[in-house]
Amino acid sequence: MKSRAAVAFKPGQPLEIVEIDVAPPQTGEVLVKILNTGVCHTDAFTLSGQDPEGLFPVVLGHEGAGIVMEVGEGVSSVKPGDHVIPLYTAECGKCEFCTSGKTNLCIAVRATQGKGVMPDGTSRFSYKGQPLYHYMGCSTFSEYTVVAEVSLAKVNPKSNPEHVCLLGCGVTTGIGAVHNTAKVQEGDSVAVFGLGGIGLAVIQGARQAKAGRIFAIDTNPDKFELAKAFGATDFINPKDYEAPIQQVIIEMTGWGVDHSFECIGNVEVMRAALECAHRGWGQSVVIGVAGAGKEISTRPFQLVTGRTWKGTAFGGVKGRTQLPGMVEDAMAGKIELAPFVTHTMPLEDINTAFDLMHEGKSIRSVIHYTP
Ligand SMILES: NC(=O)c1ccc[n+]([C@@H]2O[C@H](COP(=O)([O-])OP(=O)(O)OC[C@H]3O[C@@H](n4cnc5c(N)ncnc54)[C@H](O)[C@@H]3O)[C@@H](O)[C@H]2O)c1
Numbered sequence: 001m002k003s004r005a006a007v008a009f010k011p012g013q014p015l016e017i018v019e020i021d022v023a024p025p026q027t028g029e030v031l032v033k034i035l036n037t038g039v040c041h042t043d044a045f046t047l048s049g050q051d052p053e054g055l056f057p058v059v060l061g062h063e064g065a066g067i068v069m070e071v072g073e074g075v076s077s078v079k080p081g082d083h084v085i086p087l088y089t090a091e092c093g094k095c096e097f098c099t100s101g102k103t104n105l106c107i108a109v110r111a112t113q114g115k116g117v118m119p120d121g122t123s124r125f126s127y128k129g130q131p132l133y134h135y136m137g138c139s140t141f142s143e144y145t146v147v148a149e150v151s152l153a154k155v156n157p158k159s160n161p162e163h164v165c166l167l168g169c170g171v172t173t174g175i176g177a178v179h180n181t182a183k184v185q186e187g188d189s190v191a192v193f194g195l196g197g198i199g200l201a202v203i204q205g206a207r208q209a210k211a212g213r214i215f216a217i218d219t220n221p222d223k224f225e226l227a228k229a230f231g232a233t234d235f236i237n238p239k240d241y242e243a244p245i246q247q248v249i250i251e252m253t254g255w256g257v258d259h260s261f262e263c264i265g266n267v268e269v270m271r272a273a274l275e276c277a278h279r280g281w282g283q284s285v286v287i288g289v290a291g292a293g294k295e296i297s298t299r300p301f302q303l304v305t306g307r308t309w310k311g312t313a314f315g316g317v318k319g320r321t322q323l324p325g326m327v328e329d330a331m332a333g334k335i336e337l338a339p340f341v342t343h344t345m346p347l348e349d350i351n352t353a354f355d356l357m358h359e360g361k362s363i364r365s366v367i368h369y370t371p
């Protein structure tokens, strides 16, 4: 079938809106019509050419919501008409990782996903007869996409896809990082570096956990207003200080914060986030994705004196098991999604979404395929 799609033909170039060919779903696969998709910084990261797994030409996008159109052989957990959220972290329920009870990092389709193909090693997308790569097992920048069954969460059909698409990545990652990875407790202090979709979701999660002081840190002070609305109590622009930002936070708190979260993808800030954590027990969670060749460093003494460095993918959330409940929480007002959607636009204007992100003017731009 034909599908409108925004294709990244080359790194660093704007996406091109073209009509691509989408082959039918094979065994264990599902054809999904995407209704809405958010644009996450990770899409921009891969488009920039900095992603070691980046492949071109590719259909990017991994923060979508849609409806099942057709299922391949052997698919039993979803049927045409079901409302779904594609998952870049699959959940097969059977692999060593799924059954460990320790992680959400299912391995069922991860190897082929990282190579931009479906589990049988081939692509369902082509343009003018040439194959296009899939992206993160989702490729939500195509109106019709093919996804592995294990990479689909079935959600309430009454949910608003323009909002719940954000649970496909950004909001789930931030909220999950607070509850699953850091396990923030009532009264704990929290520092959030980077106030985009991820950082603001961390703040929302911290407020749910009844955290005490919540420090919101960004070099763009325009982000502070929304951070305050989500529950941040203290606001820091590192550009206002000569001292390293970790020193500023330690001076403001005495010994540092109980939890810090890096939501930027900057290895220098990752170091600052670790070093502003409380002596003896403070922990720092890396969420941001850093470019190829980047490495983190600190004095080992920072760890010797009790700080812990952690990381999280998709906030530690098991998509098929937990995402339907998060959608219910959003419908019940327990998770706020609307304030994240600062812009909406048709697929044809998707490059504007990347411009707004780079200019610091958006939190999330949400693309709609049908008016
Ligand atoms: N681990 C995961 O599962 C996961 C999931 C989603 C996104 N991410 C990553 O999280 C990061 C954030 O994504 P996003 O969509 O919120 O991005 P975004 O671009 O919307 O937000 C980033 C924010 O960081 C701020 N910033 C940039 N440099 C800064 C600095 N030196 N000090 C303080 N603030 C600074 C920017 O002003 C902006 O507000 C990206 O690296 C993305 O790839 C990771």
Ligand SMILES: N[C@@H](CCC(=O)N[C@@H](CSCO)C(=O)NCC(=O)O)C(=O)O
Residues within 6 Å of the ligand: 040, 041, 042, 043, 051, 052, 053, 054, 089, 110, 169, 289, 312, 313, 314
């Ligand atoms: N491909 C990159 C790493 C990209 C990365 O870290 N992705 C995050 C999700 S970002 C969503 O916006 C993630 O979940 N990673 C775990 C996984 O992909 O299995 C690289 O090679 O460095």
Ligand SMILES: [Zn+2]
Residues within 6 Å of the ligand: 040, 041, 042, 043, 062, 063, 169, 170
């Ligand atoms: Zn993302």
Ligand SMILES: [Zn+2]
Residues within 6 Å of the ligand: 090, 091, 092, 093, 094, 095, 096, 097, 098, 099, 105, 106, 107, 108
């Ligand atoms: Zn698994």
